[in-house]
Amino acid sequence: MYFHCAFKKDLFLHLDFIVMNILYQLNDDDCFFPPADHANKEGLLAFGGDLSSQRLVVAYSNGIFPWYSEDEPLLWWSLDPRLIIRPGEMRVSKSLRHTLRSGKFEVKIDTNFREVMMQCAATPRKGQDGTWIQDEMIDAYCELHELGIAHSFESYQNDELVGGLYGIAIGKVFFGESMFHTVTDASKVAFYHLHRFLQANDFKLIDCQQETEHLMSLGAYLVSRKDFLDELKTLTIAPTLVGNWGVGKVEALYLNIQQPEKLHFRAYNMDEDAALSND
Numbered sequence: 001m002y003f004h005c006a007f008k009k010d011l012f013l014h015l016d017f018i019v020m021n022i023l024y025q026l027n028d029d030d031c032f033f034p035p036a037d038h039a040n041k042e043g044l045l046a047f048g049g050d051l052s053s054q055r056l057v058v059a060y061s062n063g064i065f066p067w068y069s070e071d072e073p074l075l076w077w078s079l080d081p082r083l084i085i086r087p088g089e090m091r092v093s094k095s096l097r098h099t100l101r102s103g104k105f106e107v108k109i110d111t112n113f114r115e116v117m118m119q120c121a122a123t124p125r126k127g128q129d130g131t132w133i134q135d136e137m138i139d140a141y142c143e144l145h146e147l148g149i150a151h152s153f154e155s156y157q158n159d160e161l162v163g164g165l166y167g168i169a170i171g172k173v174f175f176g177e178s179m180f181h182t183v184t185d186a187s188k189v190a191f192y193h194l195h196r197f198l199q200a201n202d203f204k205l206i207d208c209q210q211e212t213e214h215l216m217s218l219g220a221y222l223v224s225r226k227d228f229l230d231e232l233k234t235l236t237i238a239p240t241l242v243g244n245w246g247v248g249k250v251e252a253l254y255l256n257i258q259q260p261e262k263l264h265f266r267a268y269n270m271d272e273d274a275a276l277s278n279d
Contacts (some may be wrong), residue, residue: 021270023047026076031055032259034228036063038271043079050074051140053147054256060168060175061236061257063229065209067132080225083215087199090192091219093147099185102191105155105163109192109246113152116136116164120178133178135253141177148242148250153194155186163187165194170255171238172204173231179214191218193264197245209274210217 021041024034026049039045045064049055051074059065059076068075092100099105123135144150149170155163163186165179172195181187191276200208207228208220236257 013049021266023270025266025268027185028266031058032263033059033062033064033076034263034265035265037080037225038077038144039080039225044075045078046076047073049076050145051136053140053144053149055148056140056144056168057170057255058257058259059171061115061232061255062259063225063232064254065175065177066137068134069132069135078225079177080212080223081211081222082224082228083211083220084218085208085215085218087195087203087204087206089219090195091217092192093217096185096188096192099189101110103268105157105186105189107184107190108156108246109193109197110145112154112161112164113150113166114142116154116163116180117141117153117178119161119182120166121179123180123184135148141166141168148244149240149255151245153190153197155181155183155190157183157186164190167207169242170201170240171236172202173235174198174203174205175207176209187214187220201241205231 010256015220020040023040023044024038024046026046028049029196031049034046036045051066056066057062060148063082064076064078065118066074067077087227099264103107117133117138121138141150145152145166152164152166154161162183163179163181165176167174167176169175179187179191195206206220207214211220212220221247237254239252240255
């Protein structure tokens with residue numbers, strides 16, 4: 001069952017609902033979201049909407065990302081805690097330094113974005129059955145790439161793509177989405193070059209979303225969602241480095257990420273069958 005709720009200036013008007021397991025339904029006629037800190041304990045915040053470029057930019061700038069399986073509706077998440085790493089803090093092991101010095105991989109930027117996504121989708125993940133990177137998600141992020149907002153770092157060996165990663169840049173934040181490798185260290189080398197690029201261009205934060213041993217080994221660590229969201233408020237309103245990062249055709253642009261002060265959503269209490277109302 002559902003009820004209607006309203007938000008104003010990032011505050012939920014009926015605070016007694018916060019303790020409930022609430023799932024919000026996004027509106028079809030706008031690209032806005034409930035506050036990310038109203039996600040349930042698993043991090044699930046909302047369902048519905050679409051994967052338009054504008055909605056994705058608004059989502060990421062507010063600490064929200066899509067994640068769903070083929071047999072599920074479009075789901076939106078904001079995890080607590082959140083895994084991050086800051087440019088300048090990457091941990092480079094002796095073995096990785098040896099790999100970097102060896103020159104066994106050639107790294108390119110923004111030359112094969114769709115293929116990186118397809119390889120990430122095809123890579124088996126521990127504890128996961130299938131992939132969340134659906135065809136419609138690939139098309140949506142490729143559109144962001146064409147707009148100069150989504151980027152890929154690619155590792156090649158003998159002209160074959162053997163590792164890489166992709167993500168979205170908004171302001172001074174790079175929101176990492178996924179990575180893959182078919183040869184040992186190929187994704188780590190791609191991440192190293194991403195890290196160096198972001199450091200050189202004054203980025204302040206890399207969002208790694210959820211905890212993995214692979215990213216923790218590179219120096220990533222957990223922060224509270226509150227601290228993460230607080231940083232986004234200032235970092236995402238900075239100009240975004242838009243364009244093809246590989247060829248250097250870029251410009252600094254302000255993206256439209258602001259939400260209205262007052263928002264209305266249909267919401268569902270997932271713990272009870274009774275309908276609720278905020279009247």
